[in-house]
Amino acid sequence: MNLTGYALEMFRSELESAVGVEHVIGQEAIRKELAVDCYWLTHMWKEKNRDIQLPYFVVRPATTEQTSKVMRICNTYKVPVVPRGGGSGTQGGAAAMYGGILLELTRMNQVIGIDEESLILTAQPGINGRVLENMLNEKGLMLAHYPSSVDMATLGGYLAARGSGVMSTKYGKAEDMVLSVEMVLPDGKIINTLSLPNHACGPGLLQLFVGSEGTLGVITKVSIRLDPLPETRLFRMFKFPSVNAGLEAGREIMIKRLNPAVMRLYDPGSTKKSLKDTGQPLEGVNMVLMVDGFKELAEVHMSKLIDICTSNDGIDLGHEPGVYWWEHRYDFYKPPLQPAYPLLYGTVESITTYANIKKLYEEKKQLVEQKYKRWNATYMAHFSHWYPWGTMIYDRFYIENPPEDAEEAFRLHNQIWEECSRVNMKNGALLNEHHGIGFKLGWLMREQYGDAFDVLLDIKKAIDPKGIMNPGKLGFGIW
Incomplete structure (x- = not known):
């Protein structure tokens, strides 16, 4: 619904009642800044001084209850809602394509509790990744999800797009770590998935919401697995004669279920762009390996990886390039190394x-x-x-x-x-x-899923019959 005049002011008044006057933001500069994420096309369009669709308001709730009130208001007015975390996404998932409101969740940034016996974190979705990790490290713990976007991204964002971190080969993706979520549905209803993900209590709702990119509701609380900080981390760099040789080494490592914490194989172009000289020239095809855990076990683990890499014509470059990579692993995703428009x-x-x-x-x-x-x-x-x-x-x-x-x-x-x-x-x-x-990529989802896409669409329509949740994303369109 397109709101103007008195109706728009009434809508604003109800939102202000829900979250506070200062948290319903109408300033054009802020709306322009937050109306896009890191999607290249929106930045190019903006740089060319083309019109960018702006939300009516940026709304910043602090609690689940406030979020529920906002959703009820938007559902009544049939106003689109675009949930936004840190804005680090590259697919346009947090772009306000059809106006409405931008539900900015970074005020919801509190740790609710840490079960140190079970190693479970419960927190609000808007907590920043770097802030969270630093806090956990002080307790000897880690959320073993280390994405390149850690300085921008939020805990809820990790789940919204089924994110991977650099240690996913051993510890899994965000979707593998999460235990449960609290969701506010489009009509304002607050629901919780089952408290644990492994059960025989019928289909799992958890994985329906994880990866739904704000199209089915708003994540307002997350319970997720933690891991202890490892006693040691061992690194190695190998140079291979070809990409295929490196892929074969990686395949053999994985089918033998060795699962290193980090295994990254770079082709020649990626080596040149992302790997830095640490006293010896790095060119061609290179693989970074890292194993972690107890020192004695890590050493045995690494020895097995070395055997497999050398048997596939890998040349051992030692541990120093791997250590350097680890210490600078986020550099490649920040200016001036991170690509940006006009490229x-x-x-x-x-x-x-x-x-x-x-x-x-x-x-x-x-x-x-x-x-x-x-x-x-x-x-x-x-x-x-x-x-x-x-x-x-x-x-x-x-x-x-x-x-x-x-x-x-x-x-x-x-x-x-x-x-x-x-x-x-x-x-x-x-x-x-x-x-x-x-x-x-939404327009290709039907091609990817075939007729199964209609099942996803039916679920979307059942949960969000007015089509207000992040319209245009995941190929769901608007109605």
């Missing part, structure tokens, strides 16, 4: 089986560098989240001098994304592994 780029990452991964890498690299040769497009990849059955490919395309015209740049960006995504699906890969779908 045209995209992370077309995906996940597939070991049987398909080599072909997937080769086909996408050829597509980007051959078809878009006139734009001097470059392609690079690393493989950073490993599973017993396959791995994800974190791959990017770069164009240093994209078209000046906004519509042409928009078209070129989307064309590369479309073609890379179809190569993914053709090779048995999924649209995404840990960045989410948002608005960017």
